[in-house]
Amino acid sequence: MGEPGYRKRCTTGENMLHKVSFGDRLRIPKQRHFLLGVLCWALLCIQLSSEGQAHPLDPLTGDELISVRDILASSGRFSGETSFGWIQLDEPPKRIVQDYHEGTVYPRLADVTAIDFQKRKAFRVIVDIKESRILSLTDLKTLQPGLIPRDTGLATTIVNDDPQIRVALINRGLHIPGRVSDSIPLQFIPFGPDPGLAQPGARLVRVLFSSDQNSVNENGPFLDGMMAVIDLYSKRVIKLLDAPGAPIVNAPHDVFDPKVRAPETAAEPTRAARSNDKHVTIEDHTVSWKNWGFRLGFNLREGLVLYQVAFDDNGRKRPVLYRASVSEVLTSYDDPSQLWSWMEIFDEGSIGLGYSSTGVRPGYEVPADAVTIGTLVPDPGEPRFHDVLEDRIYLYERDAGTTMYYQQGPRTISVQSTELVVGFFASLNNYTYAFNWVFRQDGSINFEVTLGGQILTKLVPSKACETCEKIKNASGAEDKNLTVQQTGDEAYGTLVYPNVVGVNHQHWFNLRLDFDIDGESNSAMENTTGRIDGAAVERGLAVTHTLLRRASDTKRSMKDEMARTLTVFNPASVAQSGRLAGYSVVPMENAATAYSEARETGTVGFSFHSFWVTPYRDGELYAAGAYPTQATKEYKDTLYYYANEELIQNRDIVVWYSLGFTHVPRPEDYPLMSSMKLSVTLQPDGFFQRNPLLGRESKDTR
Ligand SMILES: [Cu+2]
DSSP, X not given: XXXXXXXXXOOSOSOOOSEEEESSXXXXXXOOOOOSSOOXXXXXXXXXXXXXXXXXXXXXXXXXXXXXXXXXXXXXXXXXXXXXXXXXXXXXXXXXXXXXXXXOOOOOEEEEEEEXXXXXXXXXXXXXXXXTEEEEEEEOTTOOOOOOHHHHXXXXXXXXXXXXXXXXXXXXXXXXXXXXXXXXXXXXEEOOOOTTTOOTTOOEEEEEEESOTTOSOSOSOEEEEEEEEEETXXXXXXXXXXXXXXXXXXXXXXXXXXXXXXXXXXXXOOOOOOOSOOOEEEETTEEEETTEEEEEEEETTTEEEEEEEEEEETTEEEEEXXXXXXXXXXXXXXXXXXXXXXXXXXXXXXXXXXXXXXXXXXXXXXXXXXXXXXEXXXXXXXXXXXXXXXXXXXXXXXXXXXXXXXXXTTEEEEEEEEEEEEEEEEEEXXXXXXXXXXXXXXXXXXXXXXXXXXXXXXXXXXXXOHHHHHHXXXXXXXXXXXXXXXXXXXXXXXXXXXXXXXXXXXXXXXXXXXXXXXXSOBEEEEEEEEEOTTOSSSOOEEEEEEEEOBGGGOOBOOOGGGTOEEEXXXXXXXXXXXXXXXXXXXXXXXXXXXXXXXXXXXXXXXXXXXXXXEEOOTTOOOTTOSOOTTOOTTOOOSHHHHSOSOBOTTBOEEEEEEEEEEEOOOGGGSSSEEEEEEEEEEEEEBSSXXXXXXXXXXXXXX
């Protein structure tokens, strides 16, 4: 494998540049920022190497992707109308990775999706790069892979060529001198559930039309009553919904217009650089920061993946997580009308968090002293079958404040901490997510997702909030609570501006947390806290542990009033006190699913419970399954089925945590919402003999 990549560690540790790239050749950054400290990433120190990838989990290299291209092209198994996408490393079985040492032979497989527009079929192709052959080719039958760049190009042409769409738009008063796509912003959205329309042998995508022809911003209120469904295989519009809808109103949604945004909000790089010493080293794909160490991965579907997360506990490198990733992101709109009822989008499985990742700029989206890392990704549209996405992953330290404190008279113990943030941005149409893993010095890891952008809106006849009138003019007995149900135009949303309703929706994120606490043999228990029922005493806060034995019995929902948590522990690893070394999943905020019971077994089923524990199985990576886009009721590659009758005690187990947010829009969310943060903490519980913050980080002052 001759493609150069960086392999050698910077040894000087003096200077660093804040733009680095992994998986590709050395690239000289546009900016060279020499920062203080020992953050070790000096491009000057990088030695080019000809070995290519050097670890079983390294992402596919440029040379490997060229090989994949050639193997696919020479196989003779695909028509000229085939597009490839969703290419990523097919990770080796965990056993091979865990037993890896230098010199070990391991497979290099690429997982490729092939969409044959001529045969109207999609395939999963596993390419053996070392053996230069296709290892397997599986017909996906009724399933459809998520969108690829070719789809939107095709869909645009189909819209432009369809006379009915053109007529329908003109009848609504829109001006279309040339191609429809030149005159009207189009939104292509994955098909969503629609048993009446779903058909085998079709690759479907929806089209919605923005009501505002004159804005830069494409996410204005959609034209009410109009939606098209396109089959990308037969290359035609299979359904055009053209129902009477609310008239077009010029709403101030175009946030790129300074008049809408107000001029004083112009962006400036206001996030100050911190001048403290840094303690991060990045060597090949591994990161070390204080006691933490882990390996970075990035793919088009999940975006950032962390592997082999371990904590150096007094010289002993103790495993915590084998793999941590966002396994699915689901956004579902909860308006039952024809134009919205299908709108549930698997942002990861149907669009791709890596595909949607955006570059970040130190001083703007991330602090000025952040390190940004470019990543090489497969790109069949390029002659070399790969491309580099700049500045995708970022790492920065931030002040965690006073994290430990004790005062007695003139003496204090005070610990000032920093924390390491590792993350990436993904922009999925109207929303941008920042997915952050935050490593703390006390051994905990926080996962944070920040949501920001524009809510989706629809035009309505109402100019003012009717519900608010009812509240204002409350009738009935003065001493009784009055219930006011939102109805009419506001039945499933909020009037955020005259004639504009922000539709109620839920955001769901599922984390796949493959814990390996001090090894693979782990168990899980649920903890609830409360006063023991029937106890003779009035007080007494007691904890009940429920040892979980069968995967199907692990599906539990967060319960704030019982402080419910889930602990994964290693029964063979015992702390000083006898406590079994564990990590607890401690929920912060969460939501209850808005789906009806009928959907529990399917792709959205992961939203039904906060906690899930499954036995580790190679290849089970996504809560909504590998191909959720047009999955039907019969689809069984979902978390619900992963959590089957198998036993999970004392074995390699995986925790899946679902984090939800019910978004009832406010007028302040329009036209831009302030970013909001959801999080969950992974907290050591019995893992350490004593708090790792104690010791050299603490100061005893008088
Ligand atoms: Cu939202």
